Amino acid sequence: MTNAAHGKRILVVDDGMTTRLYYRSVFEAAGFAVDEAANGLEGLERALLDRFDLLIVDVNMPKMDGYAMIARLRGDSAMQAVPIVTISTEAEGRDADRAYEAGADLYLVKPATPAQLVETAKLLTGVVA
Numbered sequence: 001m002t003n004a005a006h007g008k009r010i011l012v013v014d015d016g017m018t019t020r021l022y023y024r025s026v027f028e029a030a031g032f033a034v035d036e037a038a039n040g041l042e043g044l045e046r047a048l049l050d051r052f053d054l055l056i057v058d059v060n061m062p063k064m065d066g067y068a069m070i071a072r073l074r075g076d077s078a079m080q081a082v083p084i085v086t087i088s089t090e091a092e093g094r095d096a097d098r099a100y101e102a103g104a105d106l107y108l109v110k111p112a113t114p115a116q117l118v119e120t121a122k123l124l125t126g127v128v129a
Helices: 017-029 040-049 066-074 093-102 114-125
Strands: 009-013 033-037 054-058 084-088 106-109
Touching: 009 017, 009 040, 017 033, 017 114, 033 040, 040 054, 040 066, 054 066, 054 114, 066 084, 066 093, 084 093, 093 106, 106 114
Parallel strands: 009 033, 009 054, 054 084, 084 106
Antiparallel strands: none
16 A cells, blocks of 8 residues: 555554544655554554554553553664654653653654654655655
8 A cells, every 4th residue: 555655654553543543644645655553562563564664653552552662673673773753642751761762763742743743754764855
């Protein structure tokens, strides 16, 4: 399902269906191909089984939280170079610290604007605007 002009793929991992649909619409409108996972465990499996150029990961999820998912991915040599952005309602500095310690490349606080999401995705995937 690659309708992306630049061929970049994003995996969105969030337990909120509405949030996943929002991210999908924003990223697809900007030319990205988007896949989804509804929790950290599903996200971990999808990320390890397929190739993605960027992961957007919620922090608070059932089955496996975003911190644990990212730490597990960073333990896999093939996943060490894939950019991971965490997006959470948690605005405390310690939450961002935990995300960076787990291996996230960027920590955003919800709600992230469409412009912020697209700019971040383009920057981290090397898409020239």
